[in-house]
Amino acid sequence: MRGTQRLAVIAAPSLLLAGCALRGAPSFEIFGAYFPIWLLGGVIGLLAALLAHRLFVATGWASIVPLQLSVCLAIGLMVAVLVWLSGTGHLL
Secondary structure (H helix, E strand, O other): OOHHHHHHHHHHHHHHOOOOOOOOOOEEEEOOEEEEHHHHHHHHHHHHHHHHHHHHHHHOHHHOOOOHHHHHHHHHHHHHHHHHHHHHOOOO
16 A cells, blocks of 8 residues: 555544543532532532442441442442532433
């Protein structure tokens, strides 16, 4: 292949990739600084996982629930995704 054709073959798939939107990432102003919604969702998800663990210990489910770390991680991840979806407007 010639140089121009080779460059076109290599560069063509990059046209299908989507970059950042022109309007920027969804963010919220908290205490005067802008935080991205994924960071806020991650912090809220972490707090939800800690709260779930405390509830398991307080109710006595900690001895019954197997793989407690995985369960609390799943709860935190689920809450984080719900916060992210509601913040971006994709959750109805």
